[in-house]
Amino acid sequence: MIRARCHPQLRSILPPPVPAAAALPEWLRSMPSEVDAASLGGVAVRTLKHCPPMIDALATGVIVPLATDLHIADGEIAWDWDPPILEDALISRAPVGLHVPEQASGLPLRLTCNAVVKFMNFWTLEVPEGWSLLFTHPLNREDLPFRSLSGVVDGDLFRDGYVHFPALWTDPSFQGTLPKGTPVAQVIAVPRGGQGLEIGEMSGDDIARNRDVQRALSEDRGVYRKRFRARDRDG
Template sequence: MIDLTTFTERVTDLTGFEKLKNDDTEDAVIEFVCYEEDYGVIPEPVPANRVLPDWYKNLSQYVKGGNDNVHIGDSTVKRCAPFMEAMTAGWIIPLAAQVEFHAHDGYVEYKWDFHRKMVSSHDMKQVGGEAFPNSEWPVMKWHNFWCVRVPEGYSMLITSPFNRIEKRFQPFSGIVDVDRYFNFINAPFMWTGGEYDGVIEQGTPIIQVIPFKRDSFITDGVVRPMTEEEQTRQMKTQNRLGVNESAYREEMWVQKKGTRNLPYDPDG
């Protein structure tokens, strides 16, 4: 298992750093901070619900036949609340600068014009060498130039952007206790682009980050057969979906509070 803390860069000066107060969970805010010389230069982290991919935005709500007005099957993922909630949870951290790649014969070369390092490589032995399922291509990491501040007691899931298909690279996932670890957390990934020659543009989503309160985790579980009451409840749910394929979205789904970026007040 990769330890994400080994893919980070130490912040050398924490002068003035204070943890955010956590007197009221409702007022909890995540902050993304960068060096002053990078502010306004590199793309900012953005709420995931504000940067939906074009294929999703253009998708119809229903599968349609030859006549576009005739519904012939199930609704598409455009009406799937679980799909949408995963895609829109938390924030997207975009690629800071354009990187040019040349991949051939199991090797990946890269270069950029930005003043900071954008990509670096890792020994395949870190993920098991030839036993790793994608061992024919290297493991690398994106360098991220945003640090995160969260209230005491909060951690952050760092993962490949949910339901956003990126053919060229696949980030690894991890959880970091960012209330205690104030640092640039880089994004290790495996190359999945094959023999690709081209540019990965500035602003490309590289990771999705979702803060959560640690003590909200359920850590104990029980495995058992259903009771008669539970079987009845499950069948009732299944039958309800049979008469209304949108029953979950319309009757059972609890809409969550959407993420947003608040205005920055330098005089704060």
């Protein structure tokens, strides 16, 4: 469970974080289920709309939205937003900030402008003890004209602070308005500490089970979601 909180004077003007499953992109909804593949002589093939791992990635965790409309023109970012002055808080009133390019020295980043944009986040995010928060670019969202950088924060220790989202502007041709509510980061709760890894060889039983899985996947459409996800859900 991720707990999001904001200053009470900002509650009425901020779009709240939402479960990622409730913020699936419109292009996924409008994507056809099948298309004719010219490279295969016009044979009908299923699209990524039938790929549960990709869709599950889109639906995992929580989406943090852009606080207000951003107007982008000729390499400049502007906004019409006048949040209240918070006398009892130390937080920017601007929805975006900047990192100068020197702060990214040494990173293999291709900047399309002379700065790294920073989306300001006005929500504190808390998780139970022993959990961390992975912040990353919204998964599989290459349609966005920016790419948020990834980071991990101990969510139970930093529960009273704000995590902001540096991002590279990846589409220098973008002109127009990036609307309020645009996903700027996806937040996923992960157990703290290193992930274990064991390397080994398949046993005979492992190979047999693997063969059965591959056969089921090749013979039955939707078997992953119908069988394996159902088994996982039922415990």
